[in-house]
Amino acid sequence: MQSHQFENRFQQKIDAETKIEPKDWMPDAYRKTLIRQISQHAHSEIVGMLPEGNWISRAPSLKRKAILLAKVQDEAGHGLYLYSACETLGIAREETINDLHSGKAKYSSIFNYPTLTWADIGAIGWLVDGAAILNQVMLCRTSYGPYARAMVRICKEESFHQRQGFDILLTLSNGTEAQKTMCQDAINRWWWPSLMMFGPKDSESTNSDQSMKWKIKRKTNDELRQQFVDMCAEQVKVLNMVLPDKDLQWNAARQHYDFGGIDWNEFWNVVKGNGPCNKERLAARRKAHDDGAWVREAAAAYAAKRANKQEIKAA
Amino acid sequence: MQQFIRKFYYGDIPDDISGEGLKPAQTGESAEEASWPLWEVFIRSKQGLDHKHAGSLHAADAQMAIENARDVYTRRNEGVSIWVVESKYIHASNPDDAESFYEPASDKVYRHPTFYELPEAVRNM
Numbered sequence: 327m328q329s330h331q332f333e334n335r336f337q338q339k340i341d342a343e344t345k346i347e348p349k350d351w352m353p354d355a356y357r358k359t360l361i362r363q364i365s366q367h368a369h370s371e372i373v374g375m376l377p378e379g380n381w382i383s384r385a386p387s388l389k390r391k392a393i394l395l396a397k398v399q400d401e402a403g404h405g406l407y408l409y410s411a412c413e414t415l416g417i418a419r420e421e422t423i424n425d426l427h428s429g430k431a432k433y434s435s436i437f438n439y440p441t442l443t444w445a446d447i448g449a450i451g452w453l454v455d456g457a458a459i460l461n462q463v464m465l466c467r468t469s470y471g472p473y474a475r476a477m478v479r480i481c482k483e484e485s486f487h488q489r490q491g492f493d494i495l496l497t498l499s500n501g502t503e504a505q506k507t508m509c510q511d512a513i514n515r516w517w518w519p520s521l522m523m524f525g526p527k528d529s530e531s532t533n534s535d536q537s538m539k540w541k542i543k544r545k546t547n548d549e550l551r552q553q554f555v556d557m558c559a560e561q562v563k564v565l566n567m568v569l570p571d572k573d574l575q576w577n578a579a580r581q582h583y584d585f586g587g588i589d590w591n592e593f594w595n596v597v598k599g600n601g602p603c604n605k606e607r608l609a610a611r612r613k614a615h616d617d618g619a620w621v622r623e624a625a626a627a628y629a630a631k632r633a634n635k636q637e638i639k640a641a
Numbered sequence: 642m643q644q645f646i647r648k649f650y651y652g653d654i655p656d657d658i659s660g661e662g663l664k665p666a667q668t669g670e671s672a673e674e675a676s677w678p679l680w681e682v683f684i685r686s687k688q689g690l691d692h693k694h695a696g697s698l699h700a701a702d703a704q705m706a707i708e709n710a711r712d713v714y715t716r717r718n719e720g721v722s723i724w725v726v727e728s729k730y731i732h733a734s735n736p737d738d739a740e741s742f743y744e745p746a747s748d749k750v751y752r753h754p755t756f757y758e759l760p761e762a763v764r765n766m
């Protein structure tokens with residue numbers, strides 16, 4: 327068969343909603359796109375633990391601490407599901423991780439913002455996990471089987487994340503004046519970066535078309551962002567708070583909320599490495615990896631010893 | 642505003658100097674770590690049901706693979722039993738041969754109960 331015949335057949339499968347599995351033939355560019363997307367998605371889960379990890383030891387109660395710990399632990403699991411899915415495409419785990427540590431691979435820019443108060447943990451759960459969920463619900467139907475299955479697993483766990491965040495904010499919004507102010511302040515700081523999580527406007531990004539054709543992505547950045555705005559504009563009312571956008575307004579004709587312009591200069595700045603915490607995040611990841619070296623060595627030594635003992639027993 | 646980056650993958654992650662992928666691992670890690678094998682994890686969600694593939698992970702040996710699998714795949718009581726098997730021991734049919742490989746079954750419609758038209762009087766068969 328000629329290579330274009332392979333490609334035609336591949337596209338027919340995609341069009342017929344047949345999932346692509348690891349051993350199936352796939353165009354090189356499809357494989358490459360997936361390796362990048364899945365590994366960077368995995369990195370986002372892992373680096374995403376850092377801003378929240380900052381508050382585990384300072385959570386206001388034992389209950390909140392246990393919840394946050396469980397949430398952050400989930401994110402580590404999400405990283406693992408995704409690294410495994412990525413591996414099915416034929417790339418070694420070490421290389422994926424090295425790419426993160428060398429700064430070669432990226433992660434979502436949202437995690438380069440600092441968590442200044444406890445209310446930020448609430449805002450992250452509600453807004454950042456909320457935005458991630460919309461992306462991930464879409465990806466449950468992505469064309470690559472292992473990626474789609476990882477997403478289904480992840481989405482099941484995510485809804486607790488968003489709820490616990492909203493619950494934190496709801497408690498603060500019913501608290502003292504100082505707590506209310508803290509709540510609004512966190513929303514003000516996290517709102518715009520959360521909108522940026524969906525990526526640049528459709529008119530500014532080129533590879534969406536190919537990803538849509540391959541059904542890796544199934545909704546455009548702008549579609550997802552609009553969905554997010556519509557959702558949050560309603561939910562914020564329950565909190566008796568406001569979103570920091572004076573242009574936010576229901577548009578009856580469109581049946582959607584209109585919203586103000588995003589500061590793309592800020593976005594590009596963070597993407598290029600000049601966000602408030604870019605260096606700190608990467609340094610923390612590298613340190614964790616280096617400090618864990620002895621654990622990995624010990625595990626390998628222990629496994630060797632155990633294998634040895636079994637051999638002696640068997641002999 | 643710099644907009645020289647026009648390709649994006651997951652959400653807002655740009656394709657500027659992102660990993661190329663598909664090269665063999667180059668790592669400064671010790672050989673031990675690089676050689677931690679990959680394990681496939683199978684989980685029985687409830688007594689009486691089959692074990693089902695849940696995912697994979699790296700671990701130094703089977704015992705640790707099972708412990709890690711418990712930590713990642715059963716945080717919400719998803720399982721009552723875990724199997725792990727080193728990925729290299731899994732043999733799979735070839736998807737390229739799927740058509741001819743499964744073809745022998747496709748013309749044997751009489752293997753299905755719906756093939757037989759019985760009189761109304763024969764109920765619940």
Ligand SMILES: [Fe+2]
Binds near residue numbers: 400
């Ligand atoms: Fe997650």
Ligand SMILES: [Fe+2]
Binds near residue numbers: 401
């Ligand atoms: Fe999450």
